[in-house]
Amino acid sequence: MPMPELRVLGPEPEPVPDAMAAVYPDWESVYHDNIVGTYQLVFRKVGNPADAEDLAEEVLMHTLKTLRLPAPVPTVRAYLVKTARTVLADHWRRHYAVRDAATELEQVPLEIPTNPDAAERAQRLLTLLPDNFRSILELRFLRGYSVREAANELGVTESNARVLQFRALRKAAQFEREVLR
Amino acid sequence: MKDPADRVARFVDDLLHRRRPRRFEATPEEAEAMTAAAGLASARVGADLPDKEALERIHARLSGALDDSPVFDWRLTRRAWLRTAGTAAAAVVIGVGLDEIARGRQQPTGPGDLGSATLMPDNGSWRPVAAVSSIPPGHAVSVTTASVDAVVINDSGNISAVSGVCTHLGCKLQPDDANRKLDCPCHQTAFAWSGKVLYYRLKASPANLPRIPSRINDGQVELYIV
Numbered sequence: 001m002p003m004p005e006l007r008v009l010g011p012e013p014e015p016v017p018d019a020m021a022a023v024y025p026d027w028e029s030v031y032h033d034n035i036v037g038t039y040q041l042v043f044r045k046v047g048n049p050a051d052a053e054d055l056a057e058e059v060l061m062h063t064l065k066t067l068r069l070p071a072p073v074p075t076v077r078a079y080l081v082k083t084a085r086t087v088l089a090d091h092w093r094r095h096y097a098v099r100d101a102a103t104e105l106e107q108v109p110l111e112i113p114t115n116p117d118a119a120e121r122a123q124r125l126l127t128l129l130p131d132n133f134r135s136i137l138e139l140r141f142l143r144g145y146s147v148r149e150a151a152n153e154l155g156v157t158e159s160n161a162r163v164l165q166f167r168a169l170r171k172a173a174q175f176e177r178e179v180l181r
Numbered sequence: 182m183k184d185p186a187d188r189v190a191r192f193v194d195d196l197l198h199r200r201r202p203r204r205f206e207a208t209p210e211e212a213e214a215m216t217a218a219a220g221l222a223s224a225r226v227g228a229d230l231p232d233k234e235a236l237e238r239i240h241a242r243l244s245g246a247l248d249d250s251p252v253f254d255w256r257l258t259r260r261a262w263l264r265t266a267g268t269a270a271a272a273v274v275i276g277v278g279l280d281e282i283a284r285g286r287q288q289p290t291g292p293g294d295l296g297s298a299t300l301m302p303d304n305g306s307w308r309p310v311a312a313v314s315s316i317p318p319g320h321a322v323s324v325t326t327a328s329v330d331a332v333v334i335n336d337s338g339n340i341s342a343v344s345g346v347c348t349h350l351g352c353k354l355q356p357d358d359a360n361r362k363l364d365c366p367c368h369q370t371a372f373a374w375s376g377k378v379l380y381y382r383l384k385a386s387p388a389n390l391p392r393i394p395s396r397i398n399d400g401q402v403e404l405y406i407v
Contacts, residue, residue, distance in 0.1 A: 022382040047202075123224055
């Protein structure tokens, strides 16, 4: 039995050579593909949902108003990361008078996260710290203890617990810079 | 609150209660501790993920700001120009103004926001394809029946289904749950869970994925298929 002739309804889009990266056709595509990653990226630098929402929006808004679409995926992602750095540095400068935030952020590799590895990374950072530093930060950040509860658990005064927390965080920041890069 | 340890403790308290922290002039030492605290605030799994309402607010504000502004560049690459020229020709036929295209309201060729088709077979019926419990929230699962390849998605408890076949040349899509998308293994093309094209490496945009009607019945995800 002869094969029925297939009618071609229209030309199929053809693949283009590898040299040309995938492209985002419109702003909605950029949004859908990057909003969660951008949010995570800024969350890790501000630590709270309200600021993360504002800054993620600012990063997307600036990028989408600046870049012309369609644009290659890597171009858009690189621009998002660059914008995130600027927006974050500005945030720390405006609200906490931090002057060297830009330099600081330059040193930290910022990437649009492709997998949910923040928790893993933060927990790895904790394992690097000396025992007493690790304890206070685990109680606070992983188990959600208040300063008072953490102080009771560790058998120190609340005031000592706050000082311990402060020192532990500075140590963590140093490890973050030097070890986990 | 004059002591650095106290001020940082208050900052940490705000983070742990998921509040916007109070602003103050921080010393470099305080700032150092605060940035570490921000990183550690992501230590609990899922802490750094936006909730649905936040995403909707961001989307609405972007939409308000971007849908009215021209985002099209007339200094085009040759390839993009050819693509646009093709669309412009088509636009004349269907009566869409060039300025509409220029505003980015139209996809170059794909249907884009003009919507995804919904699969409505002539002699369809509701057929169970998977137990609801087998698809946890945040996951997409490929299912194959005698008539269709589909992907069933559980987006925070909302079940939906789209075709599991790339609209370009028919490769089977692979769910990428972490990024809430479906990847075509053949030509670096990806679709959102809604079926919308996210990106493509083709000369023109492929069509969005057809949606497949779905419902939950007696603990089973059912699709309206043949």
